[in-house]
Amino acid sequence: MTQYFETEVKAEEALLVALDTGDYDIEASLNELEELAYTAGARVVGKISQARSKPDNATYIGKGKLEEIKDFADLNEVNLLIFDCELSPVQHRNLEEETDIRVVDRTTLILDIFAARARSGEGKLQVELAQLKYSLPRLTGKGVELSRLGGGIGTRGPGEKQLETDRRHIRRRIKNLEGELATLQKRRDMARERRAKDGIETVAIVGYTNAGKSTLMNALTRAGVLVEDKLFATLDPTSRALTLPDGRNVMLIDTVGLISRLPHNLVEAFKSTLEEAASASLILNVCDASSDECAQHINVTNDLLDDLDCGDTPVITVLNKCDLAPSLYNLPQIGQSVRISALDGRGLDDLLEAIAATLPPTRRQAEFLFPYSQGAKAALVRKEGLVLEEDFRNEGHYLKAIVDFRLLDQLKSFLEE
Ligand SMILES: Nc1nc2c(ncn2[C@@H]2O[C@H](COP(=O)(O)OP(=O)(O)OP(=O)(O)O)[C@@H](O)[C@H]2O)c(=O)[nH]1
């Protein structure tokens, strides 16, 4: 008789658990956690929540709820519990001991998604740093044992072996990572200074994850950035040149998406990337206008921008995905905002006009008259400026053009005003 063994790795069947303390909308939060779980590769088979004023120190949820979870898990073959919070090391250990099921919290889940998606060297270093800092106080306990049963969410990244090595080793690694990141940061700062010196303005696209930032980037510049209906498709910033309607060239930067209650360690680790976006001349806060959570998502971005000290940077709120709710186009204009669909292109011209109008002026219109002996100077205006009118007069070569302030300064002796 032949015996067959199941060799296929079993998909992760997850049960989501949340505590409703009244601090935030629990239903929306659980839906988002489901998206996160799906992005990380798990299937959600149920959601359980408990109303309670504050978490239990030992097990996060109450004893009765824990029994309910165990019963549900037995019946539905749940092999992963995802908690919609950041569990303390003690809570984490107790929960795994009580239920005998692997437990992952929201922070671990997000870190795990980041780990799977980091592409660039810097992105990988940033994620590893965040993971190590998070795992340091959680080194002991049953987690390591359970995760040895075979891969899955919460076990990717620095790897199980590294987690088992002693804290000293991890601390040393954290130091090294911080050193490497500091070097990269220096390089980034220098590039930024060079751009500032060359008078290149930057426009940063920031906003909640899945809002359509990369789609907008692609629509405006054909950058070919990966677009996905999953959370955190983009981790590494991409930049591309963009020509505005007034002829100005600026640099557009696409950035990592944000999420509410973003794990502190991730914000820390990604600080240099976020700061680069925050130091732009103009920020586009992109949101999914068709989502019920839109207003809240805009606030998450604004709060982060406040934390990064960019109170003075102009922000345009970009209400994206208006094709999903066309009546949005008819609403009265509130503040500095533009309604677009990055997917079908509607509103993109308005957005470009708004960008040009909001960016601090670096160019202006000027009239020049060059003696015919100064052909090279006239050629410079034609090359770098936007020529509006041209005339070959008796007294010289006349040019009316939009030029930047540096060129204007260089050619001021030929001004016709
Ligand atoms: N209907 C509609 N869908 C859109 C629009 N813009 C983007 N999407 C979709 O929304 C999903 C997310 O788009 P992305 O461009 O990857 O979003 P993102 O903000 O870069 O996401 P992260 O990089 O994960 O933070 C994709 O499925 C897009 O096709 C739009 O204007 N209308």
Ligand SMILES: [Mg+2]
């Ligand atoms: Mg993206």
